[in-house]
Amino acid sequence: MKPFLNWLAASTLLANLSLLPSISPAYASSTKSQDNVSDPSSKQSMEARWDYMGIDGPDHWGILTKEYMTCETGNRQSPINISMAKHGQQHNSLVIRYHPSQVYELNNGHTIQVSHASGCEAHLNNRTYKLRQFHFHAPSEHHIEDQAFPMEMHFVHQDEKGHILVIAVMMKTDSSVPVLEELWRWLPKQQGKEVSLPLEISIADILPTVTHHYSYSGSLTTPPCSEGVQWIILKEPIHISNEDVENFVQIIGHNARPIQPRRNRQIEEE
Numbered sequence: 001m002k003p004f005l006n007w008l009a010a011s012t013l014l015a016n017l018s019l020l021p022s023i024s025p026a027y028a029s030s031t032k033s034q035d036n037v038s039d040p041s042s043k044q045s046m047e048a049r050w051d052y053m054g055i056d057g058p059d060h061w062g063i064l065t066k067e068y069m070t071c072e073t074g075n076r077q078s079p080i081n082i083s084m085a086k087h088g089q090q091h092n093s094l095v096i097r098y099h100p101s102q103v104y105e106l107n108n109g110h111t112i113q114v115s116h117a118s119g120c121e122a123h124l125n126n127r128t129y130k131l132r133q134f135h136f137h138a139p140s141e142h143h144i145e146d147q148a149f150p151m152e153m154h155f156v157h158q159d160e161k162g163h164i165l166v167i168a169v170m171m172k173t174d175s176s177v178p179v180l181e182e183l184w185r186w187l188p189k190q191q192g193k194e195v196s197l198p199l200e201i202s203i204a205d206i207l208p209t210v211t212h213h214y215s216y217s218g219s220l221t222t223p224p225c226s227e228g229v230q231w232i233i234l235k236e237p238i239h240i241s242n243e244d245v246e247n248f249v250q251i252i253g254h255n256a257r258p259i260q261p262r263r264n265r266q267i268e269e270e
């Protein structure tokens, strides 16, 4: 069993390090391979199984396999409750450049993950991060002043050195923004299934108009819970209909990791 486990460890590590930056949607769909940066990892992959409840649930992630140990031993874990934020000493200049693109929706068993065909990026403090994928959680993983939201979106980015930036957008119920309705029309119901949308999606139209935000240093919110993730939580929520939240939960279930200890981490706002 040992050599197999070692091989498993090596392959998981490799997946985490390489982050599949140039993965093409076609490749993603043929292998069910998951961007591990991307928080959600596939139940079909060789990684240890994990879930949001029961014996494979968040309280046990850290002991499922040694690759997930950080979920238990880490001290800069996400998500957290955002409170008592301080205005940063330096202005951090967040610029988001998302473009209309062909998109692919994958039901990986943990979330609906959307990848896109071409060049969307975010710039933060003179670093350029490419958008790798975005996905959804219900209910929200982060809380703001002890308030959870019905859903939360994560836009997962990576710079050329492998640093990860996740921009989180809270989702409040109201009538859905049109671009979300379009995404919802094609939600793959079956686990492992990927759908290529027949039209381009304007990813920028998902975002709120104002990008005031909180920022802090945390981790991926799914195994392997790797730390060193730069989090940006936009203050302004976007809207999604009740019905769309229900549809998502019906397909995926609840997929939010519980709030983690903040410890002595600073949260900045602007």
Ligand SMILES: [Zn+2]
Pocket: 039, 040, 135, 136, 137, 154, 221
């Ligand atoms: Zn996420």
